[in-house]
Amino acid sequence: MSASSGVTPESLKAVLEEKVGAVHVEIADLSGGCGQMFEAIIVSPQFDKKTTLARHRLVNAALREQIAAIHAWTPKCHTPDEWEKKKAQIQA
Numbered sequence: 001m002s003a004s005s006g007v008t009p010e011s012l013k014a015v016l017e018e019k020v021g022a023v024h025v026e027i028a029d030l031s032g033g034c035g036q037m038f039e040a041i042i043v044s045p046q047f048d049k050k051t052t053l054a055r056h057r058l059v060n061a062a063l064r065e066q067i068a069a070i071h072a073w074t075p076k077c078h079t080p081d082e083w084e085k086k087k088a089q090i091q092a
Helices: 009-019 052-062 064-068 080-091
Strands: 024-029 037-043 072-078
Touching: 009 024, 009 037, 009 052, 009 064, 037 080, 052 064, 052 072, 072 080
Parallel strands: 037 072
Antiparallel strands: 024 037
């Protein structure tokens, strides 16, 4: 039985850009397109000086309605500086 949550990567990205000030968002639907399991890379200056838990709480509060409609949500939150360093490591 396949049920769609109505949640899309695009809708998640729009909310994150608006409510969390995300400057870069990558969202993968890992559920085969039914919108039940997402993994995200979120880059926002609002994450500066926040712990991982505080970052996740900020994101989860912004996406409260969407998260309630899906099965699994995995955010990976970075500041712009952290993201630049991570990209440099990947390219090295």
